[in-house]
Amino acid sequence: MSDTETPFDVQLQVGEILRAEPFPEANKPEMAKLWIDIGTQELPSAAQTGYNYEPDELVGRQVLCATNLGTVRIAGFKSEALTVGVPDEDGHPVLVTPDAAVPLGGALY
Numbered sequence: 001m002s003d004t005e006t007p008f009d010v011q012l013q014v015g016e017i018l019r020a021e022p023f024p025e026a027n028k029p030e031m032a033k034l035w036i037d038i039g040t041q042e043l044p045s046a047a048q049t050g051y052n053y054e055p056d057e058l059v060g061r062q063v064l065c066a067t068n069l070g071t072v073r074i075a076g077f078k079s080e081a082l083t084v085g086v087p088d089e090d091g092h093p094v095l096v097t098p099d100a101a102v103p104l105g106g107a108l109y
Helices: none
Strands: 011-022 031-037 042-048 062-067 072-074 077-079 085-087 093-095
Touching: 042 062, 042 077, 042 093
Parallel strands: none
Antiparallel strands: 011 031, 011 062, 031 042, 072 077, 085 093
8 A cells, every 4th residue: 555545535525514404313412414515416414513503504614524434324314424523622523614615525635
């Protein structure tokens, strides 16, 4: 394996949240269901957003996502992207977003 190859085709890509809904079925009350447009497709994502965001304020926001990780089912919801966040001072996730609008699907390099 070369220095640039990975055992998976995991990519970090920018997407735009198209829809966001509460996810009361999840085992954590702060979870939300997100549908994220990464330019070539729409991916569902279960994300811990409830401490810092309401679902309606997430729509239209660009976020960083890890894609090509495979599918994970959370309380029956198929999650195909990991929405990237970092903890705030209380340990609650804050979404990683570009500081200017960028083309959807833009991959980290």
